[in-house]
Amino acid sequence: xxxxxxxxxxxxxxxxxxxxxxxxxxxxxxxxxxxxxxxxxxxxxxxxxxxxxxxxxxxxxxxxxxxxxxxxxxxxxxxxxxxxxxxxxxxxxxxxxxxxxxxxxxxxxxxxxxxxxxxxxxxxxxxxxxxxxxxxxxxxxxxxxxxxxxxxxxxxxxxxxxxxxxxxxxxxxxxxxxxxxxxxxxxxxxxxxxxxxxxxxxxxxxxxxxxxxxxxxxxxxxxxxxxxxxxxxxxxxxxxxxxxxxxxxxxxxxxxxxxxxxxxxxxxxxxxxxxxxxxxxxxxxxxxxxxxxxxxxxxxxxxxxxxxxxxxxxxxxxxxxxxxxxxxxxxxxxxx
Amino acid sequence: xxxxxxxxxxxxxxxxxxxxxxxxxxxxxxxxxxxxxxxxxxxxxxxxxxxxxxxxxxxxxxxxxxxxxxxxxxxxxxxxxxxxxxxxxxxxxxxxxxxxxxxxxxxxxxxxxxxxxxxxxxxxxxxxxxxxxxxxxxxxxxxxxxxxxxxxxxxxxxxxxxxxxxxxxxxxxxxxxxxxxxxxxxxxxxxxxxxxxxxxxxxxxxxxxxxxxxxxxxxxxxxxxxxxxxxxxxxxxxxxxxxxxxxxxxxxxxxxxxxxxxxxxxxxxxxxxxxxxxxxxxxxxxxxxxxxxxxxxxxxxxxxxxxxxxxxxxxxxxxxxxxxxxxxxxxxxxxx
DNA sequence: TTGTACGCGTTATCAA
DNA sequence: TTGATAACGCGTACAA
Numbered sequence: 001x002x003x004x005x006x007x008x009x010x011x012x013x014x015x016x017x018x019x020x021x022x023x024x025x026x027x028x029x030x031x032x033x034x035x036x037x038x039x040x041x042x043x044x045x046x047x048x049x050x051x052x053x054x055x056x057x058x059x060x061x062x063x064x065x066x067x068x069x070x071x072x073x074x075x076x077x078x079x080x081x082x083x084x085x086x087x088x089x090x091x092x093x094x095x096x097x098x099x100x101x102x103x104x105x106x107x108x109x110x111x112x113x114x115x116x117x118x119x120x121x122x123x124x125x126x127x128x129x130x131x132x133x134x135x136x137x138x139x140x141x142x143x144x145x146x147x148x149x150x151x152x153x154x155x156x157x158x159x160x161x162x163x164x165x166x167x168x169x170x171x172x173x174x175x176x177x178x179x180x181x182x183x184x185x186x187x188x189x190x191x192x193x194x195x196x197x198x199x200x201x202x203x204x205x206x207x208x209x210x211x212x213x214x215x216x217x218x219x220x221x222x223x224x225x226x227x228x229x230x231x232x233x234x235x236x237x238x239x240x241x242x243x244x245x246x247x248x249x250x251x252x253x254x255x256x257x258x259x260x261x262x263x264x265x266x267x268x269x270x271x272x273x274x275x276x277x278x279x280x281x282x283x284x285x286x287x288x289x290x291x292x293x294x295x296x297x298x299x300x301x302x303x304x305x306x307x308x309x310x311x312x313x314x315x316x317x318x319x320x321x322x323x324x325x326x327x328x329x330x331x332x333x334x335x336x
Numbered sequence: 337x338x339x340x341x342x343x344x345x346x347x348x349x350x351x352x353x354x355x356x357x358x359x360x361x362x363x364x365x366x367x368x369x370x371x372x373x374x375x376x377x378x379x380x381x382x383x384x385x386x387x388x389x390x391x392x393x394x395x396x397x398x399x400x401x402x403x404x405x406x407x408x409x410x411x412x413x414x415x416x417x418x419x420x421x422x423x424x425x426x427x428x429x430x431x432x433x434x435x436x437x438x439x440x441x442x443x444x445x446x447x448x449x450x451x452x453x454x455x456x457x458x459x460x461x462x463x464x465x466x467x468x469x470x471x472x473x474x475x476x477x478x479x480x481x482x483x484x485x486x487x488x489x490x491x492x493x494x495x496x497x498x499x500x501x502x503x504x505x506x507x508x509x510x511x512x513x514x515x516x517x518x519x520x521x522x523x524x525x526x527x528x529x530x531x532x533x534x535x536x537x538x539x540x541x542x543x544x545x546x547x548x549x550x551x552x553x554x555x556x557x558x559x560x561x562x563x564x565x566x567x568x569x570x571x572x573x574x575x576x577x578x579x580x581x582x583x584x585x586x587x588x589x590x591x592x593x594x595x596x597x598x599x600x601x602x603x604x605x606x607x608x609x610x611x612x613x614x615x616x617x618x619x620x621x622x623x624x625x626x627x628x629x630x631x632x633x634x635x636x637x638x639x640x641x642x643x644x645x646x647x648x649x650x651x652x653x654x655x656x657x658x659x660x661x662x663x664x665x666x667x668x669x670x671x672x
Numbered sequence: 673t674t675g676t677a678c679g680c681g682t683t684a685t686c687a688a
Numbered sequence: 689t690t691g692a693t694a695a696c697g698c699g700t701a702c703a704a
């Protein structure tokens with residue numbers, strides 16, 4: 001049997017109330033001598049507080065839940081790290097849940113988190129399917145989302161990465177280098193930020209007096225193989241000197257394809273990725289990419305969520321996070 | 337205020353006992369009509385059980401804690417995935433903690449897990465420093481470790497990857513290809529499996545009548561840069577046709593170095609990694625490596641730990657997990 | 673077939 | 689300066 005407060009109290013000949021005070025540091029009114037005796041007993045007996053019991057009383061668990069779609073993806077683990085760092089800093093624990101790209105698991109975890117009485121929940125969904133989730137939020141648990149449309153009606157905090165601006169920065173960089181025929185190889189268009197990026201692509205071109213041409217847009221999946229296969233099947237439109245991809249995986253696929261075709265990157269073809277994952281940093285050549293500052297996103301998500309938890313107001317909050325271009329080796333001036 | 341069992345009971349004009357039975361499926365003795373009425377109310381009111389209160393009674397949380405050193409490392413996330421899959425399968429939750437390569441955090445999480453009354457704990461430590469941790473285990477929480485020496489005196493379950501055999505397989509592969517001068521570039525030697533691998537290296541050579549020579553062993557760190565810098569500084573002993581590295585990161589470092597030196601891999605130099613992480617699968621060329629089946633390890637860790645939790649016997653259990661060679665593009669016959 | 677009452681370990685209030 | 693006691697929400701004998 002685990003040693004409890006009662007045990008310590010009995011052992012020291014004091015009441016549980018006194019022990020509780022000491023454990024929680026609210027012991028200005030406890031005699032130094034008693035305090036020491038109790039502290040010793042705690043150390044001696046290896047007493048550890050039962051946070052279950054504590055939470056029953058205090059009505060909070062000092063824990064927030066974080067649901068991510070894929071723990072193998074550095075994009076999400078970056079967010080997790082940021083969230084974790086901030087949580088610890090604020091005296092909270094983070095319960096990390098890997099939904100594994102499955103709605104079923106996501107909902108199951110959501111439920112579990114609520115059963116565990118977490119103080120708040122952060123959901124990073126990879127897909128757009130929120131109806132069932134909303135149902136669960138009749139319960140008044142503050143929650144935060146990343147990069148979601150307003151389909152979440154009752155969210156507390158929404159943190160958005162500025163995809164529009166990110167795309168603009170990438171295109172502007174290519175244009176500055178002298179590129180004019182720039183392909184945009186996008187991933188699944190079901191994600192809402194697809195539109196933002198597309199707008200960024202178009203607007204950046206137009207601002208530089210380069211006409212937008214539909215045939216320069218390709219669509220595959222957010223994966224190495226998806227991009228590779230697409231290029232293998234469709235090739236490049238003659239004259240294309242640069243590709244901007246939906247994420248780093250796709251950029252890697254494009255890179256591999258170019259290699260297999262004997263196309264030199266960046267001399268003959270410039271490639272830009274999105275996300276600044278580890279893949280863009282270790283490939284050869286290293287890939288120029290657009291950093292979303294995931295770590296920062298994680299921090300902000302927790303920070304703002306905790307504010308909501310404490311303030312307990314019901315206003316919705318939207319925070320926008322800027323992106324920045326990471327210059328590496330996969331972009332260069334086009335050949336003349 | 338959250339709706340409780342009491343609320344549901346009052347609403348349905350029954351007692352909490354009845355509601356409890358229904359919630360827990362122990363309702364053979366409840367009239368069908370009442371059951372339905374209660375179930376409806378639960379659905380209607382959005383009642384969610386309070387697992388804190390439940391755990392206080394049942395003395396278990398159906399949760400196990402997993403502490404890993406680095407959530408950014410696919411080696412550990414693979415383990416996590418395996419552990420998670422098995423945990424879910426067995427009706428448990430997994431509380432994942434990222435110790436971030438820090439003893440302090442590791443201990444802090446350990447404590448938190450015990451406060452949260454988890455039913456068992458799995459610790460994947462990256463370094464050998466257990467003294468403080470042992471102290472914490474006076475408390476009788478079953479726990480499991482991966483790849484540890486016996487310095488954990490009171491562990492319940494230990495799962496070991498067969499590093500000796502893994503190394504042997506790698507070396508044998510190279511020897512079969514015709515290599516004779518094989519360098520072993522190891523990482524930090526503080527980890528206990530260093531010895532196992534070294535033994536595997538030596539024995540594999542000796543079994544093939546190739547003398548072991550100390551100068552063919554280099555020591556750096558388990559990182560891309562570590563391996564690169566080592567090779568940059570020391571170069572290769574003339575005649576070396578193959579390198580086996582401590583992990584995939586190091587193999588990647590070796591690969592990059594060879595590239596920069598104009599050494600063709602695998603024609604002029606064969607390289608083998610260890611761990612079969614994503615890096616060995618996406619590099620160019622892809623790296624032949626030794627797979628430790630991390631996912632399986634995670635599964636086994638949870639499976640055996642749960643057995644211990646249920647059986648509650650105090651015998652220690654050691655499980656060994658085999659490795660296998662993953663043939664890719666970085667190994668070939670040596671040039672004549 | 674359903675309800676009562678107690679205990680789980682803690683905190684907070686108020687009295688001593 | 690310390691202690692007694694009532695919650696917190698649930699599960700389980702045992703009683704009705």
